[in-house]
Amino acid sequence: xxxxxxxxxxxxxxVDQQIRSGRATSEGEILREALRSLMKREVDxxxxxxxxxxxxxxxxxxxxxxxxxxxVDGLSLLEELRLELEAPREPGSSASRFTSRADDDLxxxxxxxxxxxxxxxxxxxxxxxxxxxxxxxxxxxxxSFREDLTDKPVRFWLAYSHLIVYRPxxxxxxxxxxxxxxxxxxxxxxxxxxxxxxDAVCARLMIEVPLDAREQAYLAARMRSEGTANAxxxxxxxxxxxxxxxxxxxxxxxxxxxxxxxxxxxGYQECLEGETVDGEEFMEQLRHELEARRTNGS
Numbered sequence: 001x002x003x004x005x006x007x008x009x010x011x012x013x014x015v016d017q018q019i020r021s022g023r024a025t026s027e028g029e030i031l032r033e034a035l036r037s038l039m040k041r042e043v044d045x046x047x048x049x050x051x052x053x054x055x056x057x058x059x060x061x062x063x064x065x066x067x068x069x070x071x072v073d074g075l076s077l078l079e080e081l082r083l084e085l086e087a088p089r090e091p092g093s094s095a096s097r098f099t100s101r102a103d104d105d106l107x108x109x110x111x112x113x114x115x116x117x118x119x120x121x122x123x124x125x126x127x128x129x130x131x132x133x134x135x136x137x138x139x140x141x142x143x144s145f146r147e148d149l150t151d152k153p154v155r156f157w158l159a160y161s162h163l164i165v166y167r168p169x170x171x172x173x174x175x176x177x178x179x180x181x182x183x184x185x186x187x188x189x190x191x192x193x194x195x196x197x198x199d200a201v202c203a204r205l206m207i208e209v210p211l212d213a214r215e216q217a218y219l220a221a222r223m224r225s226e227g228t229a230n231a232x233x234x235x236x237x238x239x240x241x242x243x244x245x246x247x248x249x250x251x252x253x254x255x256x257x258x259x260x261x262x263x264x265x266x267g268y269q270e271c272l273e274g275e276t277v278d279g280e281e282f283m284e285q286l287r288h289e290l291e292a293r294r295t296n297g298s
Contacts, residue, residue, distance in 0.1 A: 001216065003031070004206050005232035007239070014243050028209040034238035035211070039218055041241070095137035096173045096279030099270040101263070102165075103277055105178040109162065110286060116224070119294035125160060126290060130283045132159040133166075133175065140168035149257060150264045156181075165264055167271060174276055177267035179260050209235070 007015065018024045024033070098106070106129065113122040136143060136157050143155040143166075154176055157164040163181035167174045211219065222234045241248040270276070 001209050001211050002206055003209050003231045003235060005031075005236055007205065007236060011236065011239055011243070014239070027205070027207045030242075031207060031209045031235045031239060032211060032215065034242040035209075035215055035219060035235060037242045037245075038222070038238045039215070041245075096133050096166075096175060097276035098175045098279055098282050099177070099267045100275050100277065101267040101270055102175040102177050103282060105263075106282075106286065109178065110290060114290065114293050119290055123287070123290045123294070126283070126286055129159045129162070129164065129178070132157050132164055133173070133279060133283075136164070136166055136168075137173040140166075140173055143168075149260050150268075152264060152268045154264065154268065163260075165267065170271075172279065174271050175279065176271050177263050179263050180256070 015027050015030050018030050019026070024030045106126075110122045110126060113125055136155075140155070143157040145154070146156050149156075153167065153169060154165050155168050157166065158181050161181055163179050165176040165179065167176060219231055219234060223229065223231060226234060226237075228234065237248075240251075
């Protein structure tokens with residue numbers, strides 16, 4: 001499989017050094033090994049997650065095996081909630097509002113999910129985000145601050161793999177942004193920009209990389225997830241990870257952090273300027289759009 005890449009100086013030097021030392025016989029062999037290192041990293045992350053999930057399940061099961069005291073009558077609470085939900089609401093009395101950037105964030109996320117994983121998965125995601133927003137509006141102090149991301153008075157609520165950034169001191173609760181919240185340390189792509197600024201880019205090279213069917217499928221999946229049509233972008237990220245996993249993870253994390261900081265700054269400014277839309281109306285509109293997409297089979 002011929003792949004075009006544009007390595008920087010240190011990357012070109014690393015590849016040449018591996019060949020001179022006899023650790024590899026060709027540039028393509030090194031790039032294949034780099035891709036395999038990413039594949040192994042994702043397998044390790046998935047295993048770590050499964051171990052965490054099983055431990056969490058066991059903890060929850062053990063808690064339910066122990067006797068506990070019931071301090072609230074369940075039927076009375078449900079009846080109270082039913083009456084609250086059925087009570088007529090005044091126009092504009094929604095418990096939340098979205099900045100226009102948060103509106104765009106969620107629309108873009110729903111579109112990507114519907115295309116990649118189907119309308120049902122997108123609606124499931126939308127429902128979870130709606131439930132999370134209702135919870136944070138009810139208990140705005142529940143979520144945490146993230147001083148590593150912003151000094152603004154906003155909190156961060158994790159819904160599936162996205163962070164809902166909101167102002168806990170506003171009434172109704174203002175959703176500032178919805179950003180990617182599960183940073184993938186195996187992701188080598190610089191998400192702040194496509195230009196490689198660390199070093200001058202060398203001339204483009206066409207390299208034959210001997211990939212089997214499984215590796216080709218993985219490469220294609222990485223290209224889709226990273227939003228690139230160039231397989232060389234993925235392989236360069238893999239090469240950087242192979243060269244120095246810790247440094248590459250830190251570089252990619254720093255890029256994610258700066259992108260997230262910028263997103264919050266823009267959304268927070270909109271919040272201050274009052275550029276928001278009604279949260280419940282927006283979520284209901286989004287539900288209808290997803291339903292229409294499912295009906296049309298798109």
